[in-house]
Amino acid sequence: MRLDAAWYDLRDIGNAVGALLEQIREWGAPDWVPYVTSSVIAIVGILLWTVLSVLAFIWIERRVVGLMQNRIGPNRVGPAGLLQPVADALKLLMKEAITTRNADKTLFWLAPIVVFIPTMVVFAVIPFGEKMVLADLNVGVLFLIAIGSINTIAVFMAGWSSNNKYALLGAMRTIAMLISYEIIQVLVLLGAVLFVGSMRLGDIVAWQDDYGVWLLFLQPLGVMGYVIAGAVEMNRSPMDIAEAESEIVAGYHTEYGGIKFGFFYQAEYLAGFAIAAVIVSLYMGGWTLWGLEEWVPGWLIFLAKMYGVFFIYIWSRGTLPRLRVDQLMAFAWKFLLPLALLNVLVVGGEVLLWQEQDLSSGEALPLFGAVNFGLAVALVIGWALALGHRRPEKVAHRAILTQELGAIFYGDIAPRP
Amino acid sequence: MMEDTGPVVAFWILAAITVGSALMVVAVRNLVHAVVYLILSFVGIGGLYITLSADFVAVTQILIYAGAISVLLLFAIVLTPRGSRDNAESFLRLPAVLVALLVGITLGYVALDTDWSIAGRGGFEETASEIGELLLDKYVLPFEIASVLLLVAMMGAIVIVRPEGTMEPVDPSTRLRTGFAQDGEAEA
Numbered sequence: 001m002r003l004d005a006a007w008y009d010l011r012d013i014g015n016a017v018g019a020l021l022e023q024i025r026e027w028g029a030p031d032w033v034p035y036v037t038s039s040v041i042a043i044v045g046i047l048l049w050t051v052l053s054v055l056a057f058i059w060i061e062r063r064v065v066g067l068m069q070n071r072i073g074p075n076r077v078g079p080a081g082l083l084q085p086v087a088d089a090l091k092l093l094m095k096e097a098i099t100t101r102n103a104d105k106t107l108f109w110l111a112p113i114v115v116f117i118p119t120m121v122v123f124a125v126i127p128f129g130e131k132m133v134l135a136d137l138n139v140g141v142l143f144l145i146a147i148g149s150i151n152t153i154a155v156f157m158a159g160w161s162s163n164n165k166y167a168l169l170g171a172m173r174t175i176a177m178l179i180s181y182e183i184i185q186v187l188v189l190l191g192a193v194l195f196v197g198s199m200r201l202g203d204i205v206a207w208q209d210d211y212g213v214w215l216l217f218l219q220p221l222g223v224m225g226y227v228i229a230g231a232v233e234m235n236r237s238p239m240d241i242a243e244a245e246s247e248i249v250a251g252y253h254t255e256y257g258g259i260k261f262g263f264f265y266q267a268e269y270l271a272g273f274a275i276a277a278v279i280v281s282l283y284m285g286g287w288t289l290w291g292l293e294e295w296v297p298g299w300l301i302f303l304a305k306m307y308g309v310f311f312i313y314i315w316s317r318g319t320l321p322r323l324r325v326d327q328l329m330a331f332a333w334k335f336l337l338p339l340a341l342l343n344v345l346v347v348g349g350e351v352l353l354w355q356e357q358d359l360s361s362g363e364a365l366p367l368f369g370a371v372n373f374g375l376a377v378a379l380v381i382g383w384a385l386a387l388g389h390r391r392p393e394k395v396a397h398r399a400i401l402t403q404e405l406g407a408i409f410y411g412d413i414a415p416r417p
Numbered sequence: 418m419m420e421d422t423g424p425v426v427a428f429w430i431l432a433a434i435t436v437g438s439a440l441m442v443v444a445v446r447n448l449v450h451a452v453v454y455l456i457l458s459f460v461g462i463g464g465l466y467i468t469l470s471a472d473f474v475a476v477t478q479i480l481i482y483a484g485a486i487s488v489l490l491l492f493a494i495v496l497t498p499r500g501s502r503d504n505a506e507s508f509l510r511l512p513a514v515l516v517a518l519l520v521g522i523t524l525g526y527v528a529l530d531t532d533w534s535i536a537g538r539g540g541f542e543e544t545a546s547e548i549g550e551l552l553l554d555k556y557v558l559p560f561e562i563a564s565v566l567l568l569v570a571m572m573g574a575i576v577i578v579r580p581e582g583t584m585e586p587v588d589p590s591t592r593l594r595t596g597f598a599q600d601g602e603a604e605a
Contacts, residue, residue: 032423104447104449104450106450107449107450107453110453137472137476138472138543138545139472139473139476139545142473142476142477142480142545143476145480146476146477146479146480146483146484147479149479149480149483149484149485150479150483150484152484152488153453153456153483153484153487153488153491156488156491157449157453160449160491160495161449168495172495175488175491175492179485179488182484182485199545
């Protein structure tokens with residue numbers, strides 16, 4: 001803290017903004033001017049950053065998934081295909097905005113806008129740095145879940161107004177999916193909130209900084225649940241049944257084209273960034289990194305962590321097969337829900353123990369971490385076995401269907417039992 | 418608080434949104450449009466809670482009403498035959514107008530007649546923890562009764578939905594196939 005939080009202290013852009021606001025106040029402006037100025041700065045900053053990130057990640061994702069799937073990916077527009085996202089964006093902007101004849105016109109136009117708003121609003125409560133948060137609500141975690149739940153409506157509006165079977169099917173799937181996983185989300189986030197004792201995201205980051213431990217290590221089950229529920233919320237494979245191309249064309253945005261589709265596309269990416277940002281803030285220490293934030297700007301640490309988490313989602317998209325609808329539902333209600341409930345019980349017990357027994361944090365937290373980690377492994381394996389899922393066999397099999405259809409194989413293939 | 422123009426302006430805008438969209442719910446013929454207006458009305462009420470500095474209640478309003486109850490309504494519309502078309506003629510139109518008028522008059526009379534006292538304190542700092550403590554301390558009995566009621570309702574719904582004769586516990590060997598069907602399980 002040698003720079004003493006002066007305006008040129010770029011470790012936290014909030015310093016510069018704070019100095020500017022102070023200056024405006026000195027000029028004798030009424031109270032609302034600094035307030036509006038700070039909001040506008042934050043909103044413009046977040047908007048610019050999200051647009052740039054989305055453009056960058058469209059390229060990164062396509063190249064990385066291309067690598068994973070043993071193909072090249074976009075490499076024609078610009079050096080190494082770097083300008084491909086820009087070309088795509090221009091194409092989407094210039095396309096004719098088609099509205100199908102039998103569509104419900106109002107809702108059809110409204111849906112892309114409604115889907116976009118909540119994904120942007122979520123970033124208001126994300127602490128990018130100590131002073132870099134637009135509105136550090138004291139019900140931040142609940143706000144995240146509430147705003148996320150509005151997505152459901154937008155998707156339904158899109159699917160229903162398209163007047164298309166596949167669109168409606170996609171919308172119904174989304175609703176079933178989001179409602180189920182919202183419960184998981186609430187329960188796993190409750191674990192983190194119970195540990196910290198506050199729903200303010202700034203407090204949660206500060207707590208992790210104070211005790212020098214990420215909630216990731218205290219809440220392995222919670223992180224697992226939230227990562228999976230997040231994949232559902234952002235509609236990415238392996239949970240993208242709402243727009244499963246091979247089953248229902250493109251789900252709820254089948255009838256959308258041009259910039260209206262662009263809105264859905266961008267909203268999906270933004271939801272991904274938002275989920276990654278929430279995971280980083282809640283479970284991975286946010287903008288802190290055990291003292292490194294003294295030297296490196298905290299928001300850079302935050303962005304690095306966030307992009308890292310988002311990369312995991314790209315990775316899983318490139319490698320995991322899509323789940324079926326019933327599998328996804330069964331997974332939520334039969335597997336994740338009991339584990340999440342148990343997690344809440346265990347965390348409640350631990351917090352009570354911590355307070356009642358007057359344990360020091362040095363004794364309590366490693367103990368809780370070890371217990372929770374062991375419990376997480378035991379519960380995941382035990383509950384899966386209890387539900388009747390056996391360990392996958394190590395031997396690779398041909399798909400059942402091809403053999404049953406009488407396909408002819410060459411070479412050494414073990415006959416099926 | 419009232420010398421600030423901000424909350425007053427916000428109140429009137431939100432009140433207009435809430436009441437206007439509530440009126441549109443009954444006025445529009447298309448049922449899905451009605452639900453969308455209803456959601457807008459819920460969001461407006463959430464905004465009104467924010468102007469009253471009841472942040473927890475406001476967020477809960479969005480989460481429960483705009484996020485969950487409305488989805489329930491949408492499901493009901495989609496699963497109703499003819500529901501996706503429009504709000505058909507009803508022979509109950511006249512009684513409905515009458516009842517609505519009576520309710521409105523009663524509420525208006527109460528609102529105008531009551532001698533409202535103006536709170537002499539500023540906004541709340543933080544409501545979530547206060548609400549939590551009250552729910553688990555002073556109002557623990559109503560809280561528990563409500564939870565048990567909801568649980569019973571949920572179980573009842575499951576019982577009603579299941580087909581006849583499937584209430585006996587499922588044989589574990591058949592249960593295997595409900596989740597992730599695995600390689601070689603068909604023979605098991």
